[in-house]
């Protein structure tokens with residue numbers, strides 16, 4: 112038997128490559144066609160193994176890549192090392208980088224004048240519009256990976272401040288229906304388990320926000336045996352949560368019963384001063400949204416007498432009323448801080464959409480606005496996913512197609 116001579120980072124990257132068959136297929140095509148020859152791609156995505164593979168596939172397609180993370184705490188240092196040493200990708204970042212370093216790395220990406228930007232959360236696109244306006248004219252466009260990024264970009268578009276074409280990868284069916292729901296549903300618990308080693312069964316588990324991420328978390332919490340409570344601001348989503356079998360109540364009431372509170376709203380101050388003071392003693396707080404603003408850290412500091420780290424990624428806060436609260440991962444997205452991010456087969460779909468959308472950006476003449484991922488790309492990824500799962504589906508007959516195209520054959 113041969114001795115394993117691979118570095119930890121390379122092992123992780125090779126593992127995901129062998130579990131991302133859709134991107135394998137696209138990788139081969141990009142390589143064959145040299146689709147990104149002489150194209151500079153600047154990327155700011157959570158820098159872990161699946162993301163590393165996306166950058167490798169784009170590089171295999173001929174692109175010149177610079178990549179950094181989109182979050183100071185989500186990087187995997189072993190992957191960064193391997194990406195640089197084994198795959199020759201220009202990579203910036205480290206787990207636990209300071210805010211100054213975070214922005215310095217984003218500047219490094221734009222200093223390279225990328226033709227295409229691949230962003231997660233829109234910090235890179237926002238920096239382009241604030242400090243690199245001289246590059247805007249030559250930027251072909253950007254892809255945005257996540258809900259929070261799309262919310263920010265829509266605000267830019269509405270104010271007529273968006274100056275490049277953007278592909279909204281987040282809202283492709285093959286992205287949000289799987290990545291946001293099943294990806295977040297699974298990886299949030301990966302993070303909570305490894306940070307706390309506590310039991311979900313028998314607990315009261317509060318999920319703030321019933322978007323696709325919140326749905327996934329609530330579904331998995333229920334499967335693990337928790338009593339699940341959902342908080343919402345949208346009446347329709349609140350009804351959906353109730354009819355999916357969850358209790359629905361305002362946060363101020365939910366904090367009184369919660370053993371765990373996980374935020375997934377994309378908004379700020381979802382758990383704020385009064386809520387914190389009214390939490391049950393010993394409650395665990397975590398965030399699955401993009402930014403660390405959902406649990407108000409300012410308020411948590413303000414109502415606390417002291418805090419200390421009691422486990423890796425678990426900070427114990429002693430409140431002025433004597434209660435103890437446990438904040439996971441400094442309030443940053445727990446699935447990547449303490450977990451390994453979404454599973455490979457999920458990111459396979461999201462990052463296949465990213466690669467194909469980047470190619471689309473390159474080959475089309477687009478206006479400065481937000482575009483959906485073309486339906487053809489979404490369906491293509493769906494077809495490859497079905498194939499990878501060994502699933503065959505039915506097809507319409509000619510008569511059925513005709514039937515569906517007519518309106519007068521009621522009975």
Ligand code: ADE
Nearest residue numbers: 157159161162231452453
């Ligand atoms: N891995 C890479 N990007 C990710 C994301 N946006 N969410 C979860 N895991 C990821």
